[in-house]
Amino acid sequence: MGRVTDDPTPPARRRGVRAAAARAIDDAQLARPRLALTMLVLLCAMILGGSLLPVPYVIERPGPAIDVLGEWEDEEILVIDGAETHPTDGSLMMTTVSVDGGPGYRVTPVEVVAAWFDRSKMVLPREAVFPDGQTREQTTLTNTAAMSTSQQDAVAVALDELDIEYRDVVMIAGVQEDGAAAGTLEGGDVIVSVGGRTAGDVQGYRDLIASVPEGEDVEMTVRRDGEEKDLQVPTELVDGTSRMGVILAEGHEFPLDIDIAVGDVGGPSAGLIFSLSVYDELTEGALTGGHAIAGTGTIAEDGTVGSIGGIRQKMVGAEESDAEFFLAPSANCEEVVGYEPDGLEVVAVGTFEEALEATTTIAETGTVEGLPTCEDVTP
Structure with a gap:
């Protein structure tokens, strides 16, 4: 108990x-x-x-579709001097992509999540679009140089189609804002000689510039606006090599003056539309037949139409700008199928000749009947 x-x-x-x-x-x-x-x-x-907080992604969204036959920011886009031009009609629209999150800018998780649920936008890892460590200034320079080279090749393709001869050269495609040559060289300068010596290609001139002793100016002759200029160009040591802070590229000197001005829009993807626009203004009649035709694609000197980024966003931008037809690179067709905006007829093209045929057919018939679609060329 x-x-x-x-x-x-x-x-x-x-x-x-x-x-x-x-x-x-x-x-x-x-x-x-x-x-x-x-x-x-x-x-x-x-x-x-x-x-x-910023996240390491970029968001691609539709940019403006710009009629190369018209004006942009109150300035005529395509101006041709030195040859007879012809009035035209309709539209040839270059399409663009706006990128949020590039160098100097960041996007937030909220923006990324919202973009994932928007079919008109694309979310990509930042390094897939911009090289690691690339600054905003470097991005601008690269895009400007790509646009300049694209315009050169586009004009060359159009003139080849018209049997107009021109000369191949090495040119200054872009000048870095804070580079050694800033204020001395200009984009579009044609290189005549470096240190009194000539070279046959871009690499040859790079080697001549790299051989300059550190910190010394180099004597350089360029052709600018048809006149030769003798310049003393500063250099600086970058990664152990003398540099001017410029981008060199293969270019052309044409027997006529062709200027294409699209403000601060950069990159090479408007090459195809530039070629068609130059061809249109140098030939009689309206190439489009009065229709609104948009498109995209790089253009190589041999007339090959190359793939580009942001094709889905560009189609949306074209549709929002009231384009009726869209010329898409055949190499991008897998990204196109199933994403064509309602009311936009898409034609697949792989060369300038195919694009010219497609545009002519649309002008004559007002339809894409008989032309290849992306469904036709996609396995």
């Missing part, structure tokens, strides 16, 4: 202990809502802060 022992604690003391315990319980119960509220506020702050 167990024992029962009386509590030796005095009654008054027991009452005091119970009261203290009750107060502690009450205080704890009162503290819980305050603690919970504090934790909620902290959690919300963390979520909000996290949603505003």
Whole structure:
């Protein structure tokens, strides 16, 4: 049988202990809502802060579709001097992509998640679009040089079609804003000689520039606006090699002056539309038959139409700009099938000749009947 022992604690003391315990319980119960509220506020702050932190992605979205036969920012885009031009009609639209999150800019998780649910946008890892460590200035220079080279090749393709001769040269495709040659050389300068010596290609002139002792100026002759200029061009040591801070490229000197101005739009993907536009203005009649035709694709000197990025966004931009037809590089067709905007007829083209045939057919019939679609060329 167990024992029962009386509590030796005095009654008054027991009452005091119970009261203290009750107060502690009450205080704890009162503290819980305050603690919970504090934790909620902290959690919300963390979520909000996290949603505003930059993430290593870029978002591609539809950019403007620009009629090369018209104006952009109150300036005529295509100007040809030195040859007879002809009035035209309709539109030949170069299409563009706007990229959020490039060098110098960042996107947030909220923007990325929203873009994932928008079929008109594309989310890509940043390094897939911009080389690691590339600055905003370097990106601008690269895009400007690519646009310049694209325009040169586009004009060459159009003139080849018209049997107009021209000369191959090495040119300054772009000048870095803070580079050694800034303020001395200009984009479009044709290289005549470096240090009194000539070279037959881009690499030859690179080697001549690289052979300049560190910190020394180099004598350089260029042809600018048809006139030769003798220049003293500064150099600087970059990664152990003398550099001017320019991009050299294969180019052409034409027997007529052709200027294509599209503001700060860069990159090579408008080459095909540039070629068609130059051809249109140098031939009688309206190549489009009055229709609104958009398109994209790089153009090689042999007339090959190359693949580009952002084809789905460009089709959306074309449709939003009231284009009726769209010329898409055959190499991009796998990305096109199933994503064609309603009301936009898409034709697959692999060469300038095919694009010219497609445009002529549309002008004559107002349809794409008999022309290859992306479904036709996709396995």
